[in-house]
Amino acid sequence: MVKLFYAHYFFDAIAVVRLFGISLILLGVPAFAQTPAVEEVLGVLGMDRAQIAELAEGQPVAYTLSEGSDDEIAVGMAWYFPVPLAKVAGHLRGEDSISLDVGVSAHGILTPHSGVDSLATVTLSKEEAQTLLNAEPGDEFNLSTQEIEKLKAFKQTLKQMPHKTIEDVAGEHFRAILLQRYKAYRHGGTNAIAPYARDDSLDSKPSLELRQAANESALLARYLPVLHKAWLDYPKALPPGAMESFPWVEKTVEGRTAAILRHRVNVDWNGGVLVLTREFYAAHSYNSSQWITGCLPYHDGTVVFQQVRSFTDQVTGMASEIKHIVGRKLLKDKMLKSYERLCGILGQCP
Numbered sequence: 001m002v003k004l005f006y007a008h009y010f011f012d013a014i015a016v017v018r019l020f021g022i023s024l025i026l027l028g029v030p031a032f033a034q035t036p037a038v039e040e041v042l043g044v045l046g047m048d049r050a051q052i053a054e055l056a057e058g059q060p061v062a063y064t065l066s067e068g069s070d071d072e073i074a075v076g077m078a079w080y081f082p083v084p085l086a087k088v089a090g091h092l093r094g095e096d097s098i099s100l101d102v103g104v105s106a107h108g109i110l111t112p113h114s115g116v117d118s119l120a121t122v123t124l125s126k127e128e129a130q131t132l133l134n135a136e137p138g139d140e141f142n143l144s145t146q147e148i149e150k151l152k153a154f155k156q157t158l159k160q161m162p163h164k165t166i167e168d169v170a171g172e173h174f175r176a177i178l179l180q181r182y183k184a185y186r187h188g189g190t191n192a193i194a195p196y197a198r199d200d201s202l203d204s205k206p207s208l209e210l211r212q213a214a215n216e217s218a219l220l221a222r223y224l225p226v227l228h229k230a231w232l233d234y235p236k237a238l239p240p241g242a243m244e245s246f247p248w249v250e251k252t253v254e255g256r257t258a259a260i261l262r263h264r265v266n267v268d269w270n271g272g273v274l275v276l277t278r279e280f281y282a283a284h285s286y287n288s289s290q291w292i293t294g295c296l297p298y299h300d301g302t303v304v305f306q307q308v309r310s311f312t313d314q315v316t317g318m319a320s321e322i323k324h325i326v327g328r329k330l331l332k333d334k335m336l337k338s339y340e341r342l343c344g345i346l347g348q349c350p
Helices: 002-027 039-043 049-057 085-093 095-100 127-133 144-157 166-192 206-217 216-221 225-233 320-346
Strands: 061-064 072-081 103-108 243-253 256-269 272-280 290-299 301-311
Touching: 002 166, 039 049, 039 290, 039 301, 049 061, 049 072, 061 127, 072 320, 085 095, 085 272, 085 301, 085 320, 095 225, 095 320, 127 144, 127 166, 144 166, 166 206, 166 243, 166 256, 166 272, 206 225, 206 272, 206 290, 206 301, 216 225, 216 301, 225 256, 301 320
Parallel strands: none
Antiparallel strands: 061 072, 072 301, 103 243, 243 256, 256 272, 272 290, 290 301
């Protein structure tokens, strides 16, 4: 009887293990997966062997990424720092990572309890305020048809506010638009992002662009399928250990001040850190963007990598190929400036 009991227990245990393995496979999670080597990760990101070898020289290495639509520009970059991982990870994971962002004049964090006061430092110049109040479908401001109609109705009430400047009244209305867009995304994810009305009757749809960017990530699909699905299906729950925040920034873009709404998720992964960033609203100049930033222990230091996929109507139409070349160069230059800031903070600039 004892032998029979242990035999049943043994075969039951095997069955449980098999079922566990099958369930993980069905969920897209490899059972008992080994930690991938950094060189393998860099290869999946899109770097070839020669580019990986260049990292030892201590300079940032840029590499090409495939682009899935005419309005997408994408650049990948990696660099090696002879600095302990913990020091680098702290700068990438924390909200102080905003110090690596070029051109930021104001920033903050939105929470479920935030009101328009949380965006109080978002301001418009007199010229920008006038442009907003006169907004029509087009690319001067990224606004939905409904937002434009509300602006027209709001403009009719300005005579009732003679004591306020145009900058004040337009700024108040714009901050309300930003808060509404944040709440819509927080409750409905990418599907709730209102399209931008364009003058050619073809709306720009950040919702589709950001889903495209997420689906183009070989890194997430291969190594973090549960996080990948949650990123696509947000606001469904993120996997355990994932930390999210909703920063906003005001920065200079193409010579104009732009308010930008972001969604950040960071996780510990492969001995390092991975940070996903979605820009689900930008006031003008581009539609949306996704960044995947990470750092991993490498040799005696840390390798940092970043992939940026940005979407803009400015690179479509005639001479699209040339526009893409210029767009990639501009994007690469911005990433290099962030690199210069990071190496300055770490005290490891060559």
